[in-house]
Amino acid sequence: MTHKTFFLLALALGLVLVLAGCDEQTPVVPQVFELDAAESIERDLAGAESLESFDESGIGQHAFGFGGVKVMTWNIYVGTDIDKVLGAQDPSQIPVLAAEAFQLLLATNFPERADAIAKQVKRYRPHLIGLQEVSTIRIQSPGDAAFGGTTPAEDVLFDYLQIMLDALEAAGLHYKVAGVVQNTDAEVPMIVSVDPLQFDDIRLTDFDVVLARPDVQISNVVEANYQTRLPFPALGFDVVRGYVAVDAKVRHKRYRFVNTHLEPASSGQEIQLGQAQELIDALNRDRLPVILVGDLNTRPPSDATYSFFLAEGFADTWPLNRHEDENNPDGFTSNHDLDLRNEVVDLHQRIDFIMARTGKQDIGVLATVIGDELEDRTTSGLWPSDHAGVVAKLWIPRIRHFADR
Numbered sequence: 001m002t003h004k005t006f007f008l009l010a011l012a013l014g015l016v017l018v019l020a021g022c023d024e025q026t027p028v029v030p031q032v033f034e035l036d037a038a039e040s041i042e043r044d045l046a047g048a049e050s051l052e053s054f055d056e057s058g059i060g061q062h063a064f065g066f067g068g069v070k071v072m073t074w075n076i077y078v079g080t081d082i083d084k085v086l087g088a089q090d091p092s093q094i095p096v097l098a099a100e101a102f103q104l105l106l107a108t109n110f111p112e113r114a115d116a117i118a119k120q121v122k123r124y125r126p127h128l129i130g131l132q133e134v135s136t137i138r139i140q141s142p143g144d145a146a147f148g149g150t151t152p153a154e155d156v157l158f159d160y161l162q163i164m165l166d167a168l169e170a171a172g173l174h175y176k177v178a179g180v181v182q183n184t185d186a187e188v189p190m191i192v193s194v195d196p197l198q199f200d201d202i203r204l205t206d207f208d209v210v211l212a213r214p215d216v217q218i219s220n221v222v223e224a225n226y227q228t229r230l231p232f233p234a235l236g237f238d239v240v241r242g243y244v245a246v247d248a249k250v251r252h253k254r255y256r257f258v259n260t261h262l263e264p265a266s267s268g269q270e271i272q273l274g275q276a277q278e279l280i281d282a283l284n285r286d287r288l289p290v291i292l293v294g295d296l297n298t299r300p301p302s303d304a305t306y307s308f309f310l311a312e313g314f315a316d317t318w319p320l321n322r323h324e325d326e327n328n329p330d331g332f333t334s335n336h337d338l339d340l341r342n343e344v345v346d347l348h349q350r351i352d353f354i355m356a357r358t359g360k361q362d363i364g365v366l367a368t369v370i371g372d373e374l375e376d377r378t379t380s381g382l383w384p385s386d387h388a389g390v391v392a393k394l395w396i397p398r399i400r401h402f403a404d405r
Contacts, residue, residue, distance in 0.1 A: 068364070069250045069396070072126040073293035073352055074371070074389030075261065076117060076160065078135045078204065079108035081338050085188065086232060086239075094235075095146060098190040098202055105137070108340050109382060110160055114167035116377065116384040120370045122171045124391045127250050129175070129211040130259030130293040135160045136205040138187075143201030146189035153187055153203035161209060168211075178212040179244035181223040183261075186237050208294070210244045210259050217249035224282065228274030230267050239263065243279055247288065255396070256286045260294040262305065269304055272297060276305050280312050283357075289396045290314075290357040295387065297351050314355040317392055320365040328369045333388040340383040347372055347388060354392045364395030 080101040088094050121129065140153035161177070168175050187203035212218055225242035232238065243260035260279060263271045276296075283290055292314060298305035300316060310316065318331040325331070332347035356363055370376065372388040 067251055067253075068393050069128070069248075069253070069255060069291070070124060070126040070391065070393045071128045071130070071257065071291055071293060071354060072121065072124065072370075072389060072391040073130045073132075073259070073295075073354055074117065075132040075295040075352060075385060075387040076110075076113070076134060076164070077108070077340075077385040077387060078105065078133050078206070079110055079113075080105040082204070086235065091234060095189045095191040095199055098188045099192065102190055102202055104339065109378075109380075110158060111163050111167075112378050112380065113340075113382055113384050114160075114163045115170070116371075116382070117164065117389075118167040118171040118173065120376070120384070120389065120391075121168060121175075122173055124370075125173075125213070126391055127213050127216050128178070128248055128257045128291075130244075130257075131164070131209045131211065132259070132261040132295045134164070134180075134207040134209045136207070138203040138205070140201040140203070141192075143189055143199045145187060145201045146199040153201045161207065174214050175211040176214060176218075178210040178216075178218045178246050178248070179221045179223055179259075180210075181208050181225065181242040181244045183207060183225065183240045183242050184237070185240075186235070188235070206240075208242060208244055208259050208261055210246055210257065212246075212248060218246050219249075220247040221245070222282070226275040226278045228263075228271055228278060230263050230271055239267075241275060243282075243294075245282070245286075253396075254288050256283070256288040256290045258283065258290060258292045258294075260292070260296070262295070262297050264297045265303065265305065272305050273308060276308055280309075289359075291394065292353070292355040292357070293390075294353065295351060296353050299349050299351060309355060312357075313359075314357045315363065317354045317356055317363070317365045317367060317394065318350065318390075320363065321367045321392075322364070323366045323368055325368055328372050328388075331367075331369055331390070332372070333369060333390065334386075336383045336386045336388075338386060340386060341381060342383070343374075343381075345372060345374070352387055352390055354390055354394075356394060356396065358396050361397045363397070365392055367392035 085094060085097045085101050088097055137158040138153040139155050139157050144151055183206040185205045187201055189199045190202045192198050192200050222245040225240050229238040229240055241261055241263055243258055245256060245258040248255050248257045262275050265272050300306050331350045333352040334347060334349050336342055368391060370389045370391055371384045377383055
């Protein structure tokens, strides 16, 4: 007898015994728990509770419907300290700072890190993924920006999105791009030689991306930038941020899935809150359950933007988590060292979130942090990113005012 046959017989016997023990007045709601490996985060969470023990919360499978939805968020890190370049007190420092930043970007080796990220995706196989800091790096050699030129760099050195898709394909995964928003597009001169004095131009374009499994139907895609922005007049540009929102049909249920990367509060709390308000204004038009993921750059329990999202009806799913993560019980996601070579984990804050707005209904959550354990590193010892990611399986009840459509 195969293990599968034995399991089905045991399940059938258990159901018969339950039915036999109920009187005619007691309705029986079958507890159907899918156990397909590709659909079950609980098998992948070390020590996670089973669906059966999860149901001890008193919220039955009849309330949640079948299956649930698995989602992931990860800031995959451009690979260098952009803030150091942007924060230059003297514009003449920028070519040297840009050269230093570029060397760090090369050393943090995104193609190698993408394989480690793909490994985590393969382990959990989320229906939907929100990625932040998905970068395209271009170069112009020789450059003209140092001499007042305005010709944009066009030669692509690294296309992080394509590198990520290639890594997923190599892992046997066939994720599709559901939505992409282009954010900041900045170019600066970079010194490459002192004698003779030579400059290249290095250009960074930042994106937020939503990826979806092939079996997820995507529609109603919105890719938008916030009007609230951090200005850098000395450099001639603003730091632009945005969001991607999609309707996602997973099996027979629809969700509004949203991915964003908000400005750090250290750059201005009013800027971060302004972006959050713009996002809420857009999402208030949605009638589906909303799953919001991303690097929100705010910390629980009392930061202003975190409190704002809660006041607007969003639930932070980590405190609802039924999986006890012994290595990282607080769900910390930030930060590894900039060079990604730290051998001691020192994550000390939780700024990457999976939030849900479900009309004040209870939701079920199994979640874990990824990229936070030494074995998650690449073979050369690089962390997959300076942030850890978060993956969760959510059970969201069917409710009338968030009806499927």
